[in-house]
Amino acid sequence: DSGVTQTPKHLITATGQRVTLRCSPRSGDLSVYWYQQSLDQGLQFLIHYYNGEERAKGNILERFSAQQFPDLHSELNLSSLELGDSALYFCASAPRGVGNTEAFFGQGTRLTVV
Amino acid sequence: AQSVTQLDSQVPVFEEAPVELRCNYSSSVSVYLFWYVQYPNQGLQLLLKYLSGSTLVKGINGFEAEFNKSQTSFHLRKPSVHISDTAEYFCAVSDPGLTGGGNKLTFGTGTQLKVEL
Numbered sequence: 001d002s003g004v005t006q007t008p009k010h011l012i013t014a015t016g017q018r019v020t021l022r023c024s025p026r027s028g029d030l031s032v033y034w035y036q037q038s039l040d041q042g043l044q045f046l047i048h049y050y051n052g053e054e055r056a057k058g059n060i061l062e063r064f065s066a067q068q069f070p071d072l073h074s075e076l077n078l079s080s081l082e083l084g085d086s087a088l089y090f091c092a093s094a095p096r097g098v099g100n101t102e103a104f105f106g107q108g109t110r111l112t113v114v
Numbered sequence: 115a116q117s118v119t120q121l122d123s124q125v126p127v128f129e130e131a132p133v134e135l136r137c138n139y140s141s142s143v144s145v146y147l148f149w150y151v152q153y154p155n156q157g158l159q160l161l162l163k164y165l166s167g168s169t170l171v172k173g174i175n176g177f178e179a180e181f182n183k184s185q186t187s188f189h190l191r192k193p194s195v196h197i198s199d200t201a202e203y204f205c206a207v208s209d210p211g212l213t214g215g216g217n218k219l220t221f222g223t224g225t226q227l228k229v230e231l
Contacts, residue, residue: 002157033218043204043221056218090157092219102148103219105157 003027004093006106014114018079021109025072025093031055032074033094033103034066038087049074050096081113116141116207120222127195128230135190135225137179137205147188148206148219149179158204164188175199200229 003026013019025032034046036059045058049068060066063081068074078085088110092103117140127133139145146165150158162173169181179190188205203226206219 002159004157035221042223045218045220048218058218092158102160102163105150105159107155107157 002104002106004091004104004106006089006091006109008109009107010110010112012112012114013081015081015083017081017113018077019081019111021076021078021089021091021111023074023076023091023093023106025074025091026104029093029095029104030072031094031096031103032068032072033092034060034074034076035090035092036087037090037108041087043090046076078111083113086111086113116145116209116220118205118207118220118222120205120225122225123223124226124228126228126230129197130194132193133191133195133199133227135203135205135227137188137190137222139186139188139205139207141186141207141209143209146208147179147181148208149173149177149188149190150204150206150221152202152204152224154201161190161203195227195229197229197231199227202226 005024007022030051032049036044046060047066048056052068063079066076088108090108092105094103119138148163149161152158161177162171164171164181172178177192202224204224205222208219
């Protein structure tokens with residue numbers, strides 16, 4: 001158990017809908033990273049939050065957004081969903097940055113868009 | 115920009131045989147290097163990391179990797195694999211020079227290790 005909790009574990013929704021994925025980092029970790037894992041794109045970095053502030057953006061679509069709350073949990077919002085958004089979404093947390101320590105990954109949320 | 119290449123998408127190997135999973139990286143700056151393992155329906159678990167110092171890094175489950183700066187490689191090795199090592203293995207790189215609370219991992223496309231009896 002990495003200590004990172006992601007909910008829900010599975011999500012099935014229809015095209016055009018909006019969903020929210022939740023991540024609770026390890027106790028004391030200030031950084032939260034979101035990644036998307038799909039068969040065609042592999043593991044892609046989406047966005048990084050540190051202590052409530054957005055610090056870096058990767059290949060995140062405009063239809064997607066995220067935030068980190070004062071209690072440090074994070075949510076990834078996906079809207080106007082398309083079939084191609086079906087993927088495994090991972091959250092990872094780290095005490096400060098991933099540069100000198102490891103990032104701890106949750107078990108992911110598997111999103112299926114039908 | 116950083117990138118990671120894992121040339122082998124699949125590596126079949128018999129149990130108790132040695133294995134090497136290859137990883138090459140591209141970066142204009144110094145890097146930190148990582149190997150993660152993903153078991154079916156699981157998240158990613160860190161096997162080992164290279165930050166600085168000795169180029170031979172030992173990790174969990176008997177795995178080790180060697181950082182070779184001149185060849186920009188960070189190959190993962192295990193002298194004798196077990197059925198339970200069947201999983202997907204990801205090499206990743208990060209830039210220690212970035213500030214602002216940390217930086218992202220850039221992953222390779224993964225290598226599926228299949229250990230057979």
